[in-house]
Amino acid sequence: MRHLLSSSDLSVAEVDSVLDVATQMAEVARRPVKKLPALRGRTVVNLFFEDSTRTRSSFEIAGKWLSADVINISAKGSSVSKGESLRDTALTVAAMGVDAIVMRHPASGAAHQVAGWVDASIVNAGDGTHEHPTQALLDAFTLRNRFGSLAGRHVAIVGDVTHSRVARSNVITLNRLGARVTVVAPPTLLPAGVDSWDVNVSTDLDAVLPEADAVMMLRVQRERMSGGYFPTAREYTVGYGLTRARLGLMADHAVICHPGPMNRGLEISADAADAARSLVLDQVAAGVAVRMSILYHLLAGESVSDVEGVTSENHRAVRPVAPEPSVPSAAPVRAQAGASV
């Protein structure tokens, strides 16, 4: 596979492969020298037409830890602000010979379009209200680390489902991994067509909380709201916020996730965000490992092994090099046999 545009692009085996390799990538974060040679000579461009803290910086760190050259381009400060079209910007970036473009855009479908225009691998880092597949993978990685497996686990996705690309991608990935998903939202923030999703739908958070193994809170996306979806912020919190009182409704083993950025005091209280059962910072850490795995799966292909002369023995597992930064001939990492994303 050349691109990662939607969570539905990945089979169960491919999701497992991404998460398994991410487990090995996470080891790198624990080393004093965080560097693998896998993507030496490869160039990754982060092309962001929307604001981002976690996604863009974690892709940048991921690429750099894999020895790729990483360049960040944001709409502010680029020729986009002079009126250049998405197509011209994408063709311009691709013409520089880049291997992958990690792309965020406010229009749903933008990443798919760019994938049709350029030869580089495209990673969808969030397109409008459509999808955010790498967020779903890092959420799955975080929950799998906590529970061992997602099979049979019940995940409640709570809040602004209508505007959430995180919710859409998570529904696909969690279902792939055998979890049961309930989306919980006020009726005004349940998207049209949600009945056709492979989920349970509820408007009663208090009824769902005791049943959930994981509660994934969604940010209220005010920047995407053109009208009044709820009367006041206070009323939203009363009905759908993970307040201190609601923490008491959760099962003892249940955990809290939030993709960030959090609106503390609106969809999530400080008590919930900072609770021992909150995995918010684990999700951030997982973002680097999972994005390393994704870049690795997309870019560490045959051409790398040809150039480096890797033996088939080396293909069996990710083999981090010794932590000296100056080991030019160390074996590059390769995907596990059979892994193809």
Ligand code: MLT
């Ligand atoms: C996103 O870009 O969709 C974020 O990860 C979640 C959010 O903005 O609420």
